[in-house]
Structure formats: C-alpha cells, structure tokens
Amino acid sequence: MADSRQTITNRVSFLEQKIPQYASVLGISGLLVLWEIVCRLNIVPPLFLPAPSAILVAAWEMMISGELHQNLFASLYRVGSGYIIGAIFGIVIGLILGFSRWADAIITPIVYSIYPIPKIALLPLIILWLGIGEMPKIAIIALGVFFPVVINTYSGVKNVDPLLIKAAVTFGSNHVNVIRKVILPGSLPMIFAGLKLAAGISLLLLVSAEMIAAQKGIGAMVLHYGNLMITTKLMVGVLLLSILGLLFNRGLQWLERKLLPWK
Known part of the structure; x- marks a missing residue:
C-alpha cells in the first residue's frame, strides 16, 4: 500500500513539475541550426530552401529599404482591425445565443449553416459590396474570426453549471x-479557446486576401517574390507570419493567465 501511494505521489509530482521557459527557445533554436546545416551541406538546393542566414540577410536588406516595414504595418492594421471587430461581435452574439432561448432557436441554425462556407470564397462578393480598398480585407478577416469565437462562446455559456445560475437568481441577481x-x-476558458483558434484563421485569411486584392502586405509580398522565384525574400514573409502567429498565441496566453488565475 505504501509503495502504491509513493508511486501515485511520484506521478502527480511529475505532472505538476514546471517546464523551464527556455525549453521552447531550445526547440526553435535546434530547428534553425538543423535547417542551416542541411542548407550548408547543399542537401537541398538554395532555390528551394534558402538557409536561415541568407533569409536574415534578405530581411536586413528589406528593412533598410523600408519595404519590410510598409508590408508589415499594412498587414498588422488589417489583421488587428479584423480580429478585434470579429472577436467583439463573436463574444457578444455568443453570450446572447447562450443566454436567450429565443435567440438560440432563431439565430444558432443560421450561424451553423454559414460557418462551413470558406470565407475567402466570399471575398469577391464583399468587394462588390464594400468596394476596392481596406474594408473588404478587414471584413473577410472579421467574418473568419467571428464564427469560431461565437461558437466557442455559445458552447462555454451552455456548459456553465446551471446550479450556479439558479443560485444567483435565487439571491436576487438580475440578468x-x-x-x-x-x-x-464560467465561459471564459471556452472563449479563449475560440480566440486562439481565430488567431490562426485570421492570419490565413489575411494572406489569402492580400494575395488576391492587395498591393502591400505580407501576403502580397510572398506572392510577388514567389512569382520572381526570389525564395530568400519569400521566406522572409513566411517567417514573419510564423512570428506573428507565435506572438498572437503568447499574447492570448498572457491575457488568459491574467483573467483566469484559477486556471
């Protein structure tokens, strides 16, 4: 019996032990070193996979010329605006759907019927409605963010313990x-799950929209240098997108820790 208790204690301790913060850095650094070695040994031709050092040189040249800043700021404006708009509407509508039976019965089937439609397929129609400019790109990103956020918020509200709601009403709380x-x-964990999922979707839609209908932006830059077969500068755009995705995720994790200290 004592041995089994000690085994259980050891397993719990193993699960609760903290992973050092540098573990993630080690993983990324190891991947970059391996990538550099493969390119230095010419296992893959530089045209198909440029070395990280060559990509850094290209990024520096683009930064000096100002090209990198222009494309990056254009993309940040679009994805930031679309993400905030879609997230706010998604949370508000999700709370309403989860709390109101009438709204749930009328609107939820509409949400689930529109959700499977590829949002980038609606871009020509949105351009027809909103014209050529920034608004169609922001709108398509907001639309893509809205659906995962509203569905996760709705699920989070539905998963709140009904006894807690009845207790609050019993003690005189209003709606x-x-x-x-x-x-x-009670629904915040599911809301943040939807926000994290929407972050990746927003970047995917950003690149797709910029490749179709933009002169500036990371997506337009990747398409331009892909057509010219300048893979070093193409990879600068790809790495920028991966960094943006990482920053999105880390920022949401930090906000989640602040708002959900018990989690």
Whole structure:
C-alpha cells in the first residue's frame, strides 16, 4: 500500500513539475541550426530552401529599404482591425445565443449553416459590396474570426453549471449581473479557446486576401517574390507570419493567465 501511494505521489509530482521557459527557445533554436546545416551541406538546393542566414540577410536588406516595414504595418492594421471587430461581435452574439432561448432557436441554425462556407470564397462578393480598398480585407478577416469565437462562446455559456445560475437568481441577481458575474467568468476558458483558434484563421485569411486584392502586405509580398522565384525574400514573409502567429498565441496566453488565475 505504501509503495502504491509513493508511486501515485511520484506521478502527480511529475505532472505538476514546471517546464523551464527556455525549453521552447531550445526547440526553435535546434530547428534553425538543423535547417542551416542541411542548407550548408547543399542537401537541398538554395532555390528551394534558402538557409536561415541568407533569409536574415534578405530581411536586413528589406528593412533598410523600408519595404519590410510598409508590408508589415499594412498587414498588422488589417489583421488587428479584423480580429478585434470579429472577436467583439463573436463574444457578444455568443453570450446572447447562450443566454436567450429565443435567440438560440432563431439565430444558432443560421450561424451553423454559414460557418462551413470558406470565407475567402466570399471575398469577391464583399468587394462588390464594400468596394476596392481596406474594408473588404478587414471584413473577410472579421467574418473568419467571428464564427469560431461565437461558437466557442455559445458552447462555454451552455456548459456553465446551471446550479450556479439558479443560485444567483435565487439571491436576487438580475440578468446583467448573472451574465457579468456567473456566465461570463464560467465561459471564459471556452472563449479563449475560440480566440486562439481565430488567431490562426485570421492570419490565413489575411494572406489569402492580400494575395488576391492587395498591393502591400505580407501576403502580397510572398506572392510577388514567389512569382520572381526570389525564395530568400519569400521566406522572409513566411517567417514573419510564423512570428506573428507565435506572438498572437503568447499574447492570448498572457491575457488568459491574467483573467483566469484559477486556471
């Protein structure tokens, strides 16, 4: 019996041990070193896979010329605006759908019927509605962010313990206080799951929209240098997207720790 208890204690300790922060850095650094070695040994021709050192040189040249800043800021404006708009509407509508039976019965089937449609396929129609400019790109990103956020928020509200809601109502809480103090905190884990999923979708739609209807931006830059077969500068855009995705994820994780200290 004592041995089994000690085994259980050891397993719990193993699960609870903290992973050092430098572990992620080691993984990325190891991948970059391996990548550099493969390119230095000419296992893969530089045209198909340029070395990280060559990509850094190309990035520096683009930074000096100002090209990198222009494309990066254009993409950040689009993805930031679209993400914020889609996330706000997604959370608000998701809370309404989860809390109101009438809204759930009327609107939820519409949401689930539109959700499977590839959002980038709607870009020509949105351009027809909103004209040529920044608005169609922001709108398509917001639309792509809206659906995972609204569905996850709706699921989070539905998974809140009904006993907590009944207890709050019993003690005299009105609808606003029930949503603010019971439903919203209880659904936050699912909301953040939707926000993280939407972050990746927003970058995918950003690149697709910029490749189709933009002169500036990371997606337009990747398409341009892909057509010219300048793979070093093409990979600069690809690495920028991976860095943006990592920063998105880390930022949402930090915000989640602040708002959900118990999790």
